[in-house]
Amino acid sequence: MSCEDMAAEVGRKPQFYMCSCFTTNNIFLDDYKLHVRFVSEHQFRLDYQTQLTRLGCVTDQQYEEVLDKIHKEVDRRRQLCVVSADRAAVIQRTYRPLHPHVYHLQEAFLTPQLKQIVEYCRSSSADKEGLMELLEEEPAPRVYRFPVFQKSFCEELMEELEHFEQSSAPKGRPNTMNHYGILLNELGFDEGFITPLREHYLHPVTSLLYPDCGGCCLDSHKAFVVKYDMNEDLDLSYHYDNAEVTLNVSLGKEFTDGNLYFGDMRQVPVCETECTEVEHKVTEGLLHRGQHMHGALPISFGQRWNIIIWMRASQERNKLCPMCNKSPCLVEGDGFADGFTKHEAPLNTSCALA
Numbered sequence: 001m002s003c004e005d006m007a008a009e010v011g012r013k014p015q016f017y018m019c020s021c022f023t024t025n026n027i028f029l030d031d032y033k034l035h036v037r038f039v040s041e042h043q044f045r046l047d048y049q050t051q052l053t054r055l056g057c058v059t060d061q062q063y064e065e066v067l068d069k070i071h072k073e074v075d076r077r078r079q080l081c082v083v084s085a086d087r088a089a090v091i092q093r094t095y096r097p098l099h100p101h102v103y104h105l106q107e108a109f110l111t112p113q114l115k116q117i118v119e120y121c122r123s124s125s126a127d128k129e130g131l132m133e134l135l136e137e138e139p140a141p142r143v144y145r146f147p148v149f150q151k152s153f154c155e156e157l158m159e160e161l162e163h164f165e166q167s168s169a170p171k172g173r174p175n176t177m178n179h180y181g182i183l184l185n186e187l188g189f190d191e192g193f194i195t196p197l198r199e200h201y202l203h204p205v206t207s208l209l210y211p212d213c214g215g216c217c218l219d220s221h222k223a224f225v226v227k228y229d230m231n232e233d234l235d236l237s238y239h240y241d242n243a244e245v246t247l248n249v250s251l252g253k254e255f256t257d258g259n260l261y262f263g264d265m266r267q268v269p270v271c272e273t274e275c276t277e278v279e280h281k282v283t284e285g286l287l288h289r290g291q292h293m294h295g296a297l298p299i300s301f302g303q304r305w306n307i308i309i310w311m312r313a314s315q316e317r318n319k320l321c322p323m324c325n326k327s328p329c330l331v332e333g334d335g336f337a338d339g340f341t342k343h344e345a346p347l348n349t350s351c352a353l354a
């Protein structure tokens with residue numbers, strides 16, 4: 001029985017937390033394509049001044065601009081919990097969806113191939129080798145590809161998201177790297193769509209593919225849509241996700257280039273890394289470990305929309321926060337927060353499929 005099932009049985013939902021490093025670590029400096037940690041000006045100068053100078057931050061004014069951006073980002077993160085809950089409440093009260101049915105997962109949205117894969121994974125004799133026979137060839141080490149959504153569903157979902165974008169509803173952005181994404185929890189996709197997709201369809205698959213990195217005990221997620229357009233974001237810098245396992249599904253529309261590239265796990269030095277390019281194919285999902293470093297090359301034409309589900313396993317992240325690499329220092333958050341929980345899973349929790 002999973003941790004989540006157990007909590008459900010005793011009639012309570014697990015409470016999720018953030019790690020306090022959220023307000024100090026992994027602050028992305030767009031202009032220099034650099035992730036930094038900021039605890040104090042003194043620490044920041046010691047840790048980054050030489051590197052920033054090498055990257056072209058040479059005048060006092062440029063340095064002040066960097067500090068200003070960091071302070072703004074830290075403030076945004078400190079207020080995020082309250083601001084995000086406010087936005088979700090306003091959206092729920094005022095926004096009228098164009099396609100209300102896309103908020104509730106239906107089997108008809110999914111491809112026959114995904115249903116077949118999941119049915120196999122749920123069977124008692126399932127093993128990784130058998131599953132691999134149903135998947136397409138691994139495009140990069142431990143990156144797996146399979147068709148996820150029907151084309152018609154991808155189109156309706158994008159229409160719904162465009163309708164939301166054009167509405168006057170308040171919008172939050174997924175992270176500092178994507179300027180044009182949409183947070184699916186604020187829009188109301190978690191309960192009826194992403195949670196059942198994760199629990200009933202993705203979890204059986206990740207249990208077989210990634211038992212060594214939390215794939216067998218996923219219990220929360222953060223889901224968002226990223227959008228690339230010729231006049232907006234074109235690409236995404238090299239990074240790792242705040243996730244144990246990530247699903248990235250290409251929704252459309254029409255685009256040229258914009259491949260993903262995968263390097264090594266985040267613990268491996270970049271200078272020892274060779275990257276492999278992986279193409280996005282509309283309707284298909286790429287499943288990868290969250291700590292597997294990756295980025296997205298620029299599109300050269302059109303518009304690219306992808307749904308990203310960062311799936312989390314509290315059992316795994318409670319041991320080590322993937323963002324600061326330390327034992328997490330828990331702070332309260334809303335909803336799934338960043339997927340940490342207070343108690344280690346009880347000893348009798350097994351990773352067997354329910």
Ligand SMILES: O=C(O)CCC(=O)C(=O)O
Pocket residue numbers: 178226236241248260294295296306308
């Ligand atoms: O643009 C993409 O397809 C990748 C997005 C991504 O890696 C992320 O948002 O974490």
Ligand SMILES: [Fe+2]
Pocket residue numbers: 239240241294
């Ligand atoms: Fe990512």
